[in-house]
Amino acid sequence: MRNESWRNGVALLTAxxxxxxxxxxxxxxxxxxxxxxPRAGVTGATYGFVLDDPGxxxxxxxxxxxxxGMVVIAVPLGSLLAFLMVRTDLPGRKWIEPAIFLPLxxxxxxxxxxxxxxxxxxxxxxxxxxxxxxAPFWNVYSMPMLxxxxxxxxxxxxxxxxxxxxxxxxxxxxEAARVAGGxxxxxxxxxxxxxxxxxxxxxxxxxxxxxxxxxxLPYVLGDQDGRMVLATYLYKFNTLLGRPAYQLMxxxxxxxxxxxxxxxxxxxxxxxxxxxxxxxxxxxTRAHLVPLGRWRWIAFAAVLLWLYAVVLLPLSGVMLRSxxxxxxxLVAVRxxxxxxxxAKLAEMPLIRRSIVNTVILAFVGGFASLCVYALIxxxxxxxxxxxxxxxxxxxxxxxxxxxxxxxxxxxxxxxFVPVLKPFVASLAAMWVAYTLVWLPFGLRLVxxxxxxxxxxxxxxxxVTGAGALRVARDVTLPLSRHGLMAAWLLAFLLYSRExxxxxxxxxxxxxxxxxxxxxxxxxxxIDVASSLAxxxxxxxxxxxxxxxxxxVRLDA
Amino acid sequence: MxxxxxxxxxxxxxxxxxxxxxxxxxxxxxxxxxxxPSGSGKTTLLRTIAGxxxxxxxxxxxxxxxxxxxxxxxxxxxxxRGLGFVFQSYALWPNRxxxxxxxxxxxxxxxxxxxxxxxxGAVCEVLGLGHLQQRFPAQLSGGQQQRVAIARSLxxxxxxxLLDEPLSNLDAKLRDEARAFLKELITREERAAVxxxxxxxxxxxxxxxxxxxxxxxxxQEGSPExxxxxxxxxxxxxxxxxxxxxxxKVVTAGDGFATLDCDGLRVTGRMGQPKTVGEDGxxxxxxxxxxxxxxxxxxAVEMHRATxxxxxxxxxxxxxxxxxxxRVLTDGPVAQETSPIRIxxxxxxxx
Numbered sequence: 001m002r003n004e005s006w007r008n009g010v011a012l013l014t015a016x017x018x019x020x021x022x023x024x025x026x027x028x029x030x031x032x033x034x035x036x037x038p039r040a041g042v043t044g045a046t047y048g049f050v051l052d053d054p055g056x057x058x059x060x061x062x063x064x065x066x067x068x069g070m071v072v073i074a075v076p077l078g079s080l081l082a083f084l085m086v087r088t089d090l091p092g093r094k095w096i097e098p099a100i101f102l103p104l105x106x107x108x109x110x111x112x113x114x115x116x117x118x119x120x121x122x123x124x125x126x127x128x129x130x131x132x133x134x135a136p137f138w139n140v141y142s143m144p145m146l147x148x149x150x151x152x153x154x155x156x157x158x159x160x161x162x163x164x165x166x167x168x169x170x171x172x173x174x175e176a177a178r179v180a181g182g183x184x185x186x187x188x189x190x191x192x193x194x195x196x197x198x199x200x201x202x203x204x205x206x207x208x209x210x211x212x213x214x215x216x217l218p219y220v221l222g223d224q225d226g227r228m229v230l231a232t233y234l235y236k237f238n239t240l241l242g243r244p245a246y247q248l249m250x251x252x253x254x255x256x257x258x259x260x261x262x263x264x265x266x267x268x269x270x271x272x273x274x275x276x277x278x279x280x281x282x283x284x285t286r287a288h289l290v291p292l293g294r295w296r297w298i299a300f301a302a303v304l305l306w307l308y309a310v311v312l313l314p315l316s317g318v319m320l321r322s323x324x325x326x327x328x329x330l331v332a333v334r335x336x337x338x339x340x341x342x343a344k345l346a347e348m349p350l351i352r353r354s355i356v357n358t359v360i361l362a363f364v365g366g367f368a369s370l371c372v373y374a375l376i377x378x379x380x381x382x383x384x385x386x387x388x389x390x391x392x393x394x395x396x397x398x399x400x401x402x403x404x405x406x407x408x409x410x411x412x413x414x415x416f417v418p419v420l421k422p423f424v425a426s427l428a429a430m431w432v433a434y435t436l437v438w439l440p441f442g443l444r445l446v447x448x449x450x451x452x453x454x455x456x457x458x459x460x461x462x463v464t465g466a467g468a469l470r471v472a473r474d475v476t477l478p479l480s481r482h483g484l485m486a487a488w489l490l491a492f493l494l495y496s497r498e499x500x501x502x503x504x505x506x507x508x509x510x511x512x513x514x515x516x517x518x519x520x521x522x523x524x525x526i527d528v529a530s531s532l533a534x535x536x537x538x539x540x541x542x543x544x545x546x547x548x549x550x551x552v553r554l555d556a
Numbered sequence: 557m558x559x560x561x562x563x564x565x566x567x568x569x570x571x572x573x574x575x576x577x578x579x580x581x582x583x584x585x586x587x588x589x590x591x592x593p594s595g596s597g598k599t600t601l602l603r604t605i606a607g608x609x610x611x612x613x614x615x616x617x618x619x620x621x622x623x624x625x626x627x628x629x630x631x632x633x634x635x636x637r638g639l640g641f642v643f644q645s646y647a648l649w650p651n652r653x654x655x656x657x658x659x660x661x662x663x664x665x666x667x668x669x670x671x672x673x674x675x676x677g678a679v680c681e682v683l684g685l686g687h688l689q690q691r692f693p694a695q696l697s698g699g700q701q702q703r704v705a706i707a708r709s710l711x712x713x714x715x716x717x718l719l720d721e722p723l724s725n726l727d728a729k730l731r732d733e734a735r736a737f738l739k740e741l742i743t744r745e746e747r748a749a750v751x752x753x754x755x756x757x758x759x760x761x762x763x764x765x766x767x768x769x770x771x772x773x774x775x776q777e778g779s780p781e782x783x784x785x786x787x788x789x790x791x792x793x794x795x796x797x798x799x800x801x802x803x804x805k806v807v808t809a810g811d812g813f814a815t816l817d818c819d820g821l822r823v824t825g826r827m828g829q830p831k832t833v834g835e836d837g838x839x840x841x842x843x844x845x846x847x848x849x850x851x852x853x854x855x856a857v858e859m860h861r862a863t864x865x866x867x868x869x870x871x872x873x874x875x876x877x878x879x880x881x882x883r884v885l886t887d888g889p890v891a892q893e894t895s896p897i898r899i900x901x902x903x904x905x906x907x
Contacts, residue, residue: 465661474649
């Protein structure tokens with residue numbers, strides 16, 4: 001008889017891996033105390049407590065405003081950027097293209113630091129501005145500034161979806177409209193825009209969803225005025241009442257997921273529709289570019305300005321801050337230049353360890369996660385079973401989980417399961433949380449790679465006498481190795497950048513750069529934080545350079 | 557006992573029935589061709605035999621051993637059936653050399669390396685691939701790739717060889733050579749082979765038995781001559797050969813022959829099923845048997861020539877009568893505007 005129980009086994013383990021944390025959250029939300037406490041009883045009152053807290057409503061309102069603001073800024077700009085890059089003769093498209101992806105891999109913590117040391121009250125650019133023009137008109141800690149920053153840093157997400165859709169629109173559709181008498185602008189709005197509309201809508205839902213996940217930027221830029229979003233509100237409960245209020249945190253998590261899960265499901269549905277839409281034009285014709293005329297250089301300058309705002313401005317800030325001892329209105333840069341901050345990185349064992357840990361977690365852990373994803377991917381690859389197809393739907397749950405939440409529940413799972421408890425503050429726990437957070441993304445990458453292996457190549461091995469595992473080892477894996485390597489590299493980049501997932505899991509010995517940045521910020525240690533931010537960016541930059549070198553697509 | 561016995565295979569995709577009870581068997585050294593229009597289920601049937609599709613009913617025996625018995629809950633996976641399969645795309649693993657492609661089945665069977673070397677060498681020699689063993693599939697021509705695919709499926713000595721449209725990816729000239737080669741090879745190597753094809757010429761040429769499929773069921777099974785000369789259904793008569801179909805009313809019937817009146821065009825042919833006078837009927841005429849009739853010849857109809865075309869070897873003329881047109885081949889040009897056209901009754905079937 002056919003043995004497909006291994007597929008069911010893998011599917012079951014994956015389901016457990018996904019459902020156990022979710023189950024634990026739900027259970028915890030109905031308890032009066034932490035789930036491991038002997039005093040914990042069952043209650044529904046916690047929900048009432050959270051709903052009665054004006055702080056919760058403030059956080060929810062802020063999150064919604066932030067999320068809507070992001071959509072309003074990122075969607076039009078991202079769509080416009082996609083149109084400029086794909087359909088017009090914008091100068092320098094070749095080297096702008098990889099630069100567009102940089103914001104995807106910039107750590108939000110680094111960005112947040114960068115804005116504060118660049119355009120904060122006594123930031124470099126603020127001080128220079130003041131010398132030239134007088135007091136700056138902006139306040140980096142204000143809500144509009146926060147919205148602007150998160151909006152601009154998510155333009156790339158929209159760009160990816162819309163540019164992909166634009167590339168599938170055959171240019172003869174546009175040419176037909178041009179021949180019929182339409183001006184370039186009319187054609188763009190009346191012909192091209194309607195065709196990519198579904199993709200724009202998908203990206204809008206994605207950006208709205210990402211708005212609910214935001215942690216680093218609102219934490220750093222909004223915290224000073226006590227302006228919280230749901231994720232930072234959740235984080236506050238860890239320390240607010242003297243000791244972690246797990247039941248309250250569980251309830252907040254449930255509320256967050258009640259919003260994010262429908263958004264994720266909506267996005268998935270819309271994405272399917274959009275893909276159906278985009279397959280109209282199958283013929284790959286050479287796109288004829290719309291000439292921008294004198295708008296060429298204006299558009300070019302606008303793109304550069306955007307790149308400056310989301311990459312160069314914050315990066316230049318942390319880089320400069322990392323090589324000075326102090327900074328303020330009356331300080332001249334050349335008087336305070338120093339390499340001491342980098343020396344301190346090496347001297348402080350905690351920081352040194354966090355760098356080593358990050359590299360281990362990103363490189364080795366990234367590979368280990370890839371192996372997990374590949375195993376799950378193989379189990380559902382060309383599987384006739386309903387169980388493995390159910391996984392496709394189940395991975396929406398971790399997708400809807402912000403990193404900080406996934407870290408929290410993995411922390412709880414490690415506390416909950418006796419054999420895991422000794423490892424609660426280990427790199428292993430960190431790895432489990434990272435693997436859970438990136439499960440949907442990783443699974444999509446490996447499934448795509450496996451899907452590109454010709455079906456008959458696998459069947460040929462089957463009839464020749466190879467069992468399922470042998471086929472995977474001899475045919476599927478070797479033939480998809482380029483895709484898998486790319487996935488490993490992307491995992492490396494994402495794991496190096498990750499900061500929010502590890503917040504609750506951080507203990508003695510498993511510090512990573514991202515969480516270290518958060519705690520350095522908490523401690524007000526800006527010098528060291530800046531130099532660590534530069535190191536973090538260098539690690540990621542190295543990964544990106546390697547990816548570009550190897551031809552790995554960064555917009556996967 | 558036949559090497560391969562297929563009994564009453566049923567297969568469904570969801571609720572749609574793809575195979576509705578196909579049965580046939582193949583002896584050692586013989587070739588059976590699964591022939592049919594696209595969507596008739598021929599490839600699905602072949603894949604079911606290989607274990608790549610799952611039947612919901614039926615039995616399959618290979619060399620006397622049961623590999624599928626749905627009522628007993630037996631369904632061996634493809635890797636346990638020990639069959640050879642040649643894919644339409646050849647499915648050569650691009651990351652392995654010809655040698656490694658061919659040796660794979662032997663390696664899976666844990667054959668000693670020296671024995672593998674000997675066997676692969678022998679198979680490659682037979683298929684004329686001796687000098688190409690260290691090449692990668694991408695470095696081979698289409699014909700060579702096809703032979704590697706066959707070598708790979710023969711290397712581990714399967715009793716039954718399944719071939720899915722093995723010749724369709726070759727260009728016309730190579731295809732004729734490969735067809736003869738394949739037939740000779742299978743007879744000499746004494747395998748039982750099942751070959752899927754949509755090309756009736758190929759099936760007629762290569763097969764010992766043709767299994768003609770229509771809509772997931774067997775329309776007719778028999779030797780190529782049987783199918784060509786004794787079609788039992790309208791579908792078979794029409795599918796095999798290059799035909800013209802004419803519909804009309806039966807005017808006379810008896811003695812195994814019936815005559816149809818199709819708006820003035822009278823056609824006489826063998827009855828494929830009993831017909832009575834006054835019934836509607838359809839005549840299937842083999843186009844290549846139509847000739848210009850000599851005076852006094854039977855089965856001739858006077859028709860009007862609409863146009864003529866020079867094809868190089870032959871001339872093709874279109875003759876019309878009423879709403880019907882027939883294409884007639886001749887060796888030379890024809891001057892007359894009207895001619896008697898002979899529609900020989902031995903080459904016409906009435907259903």
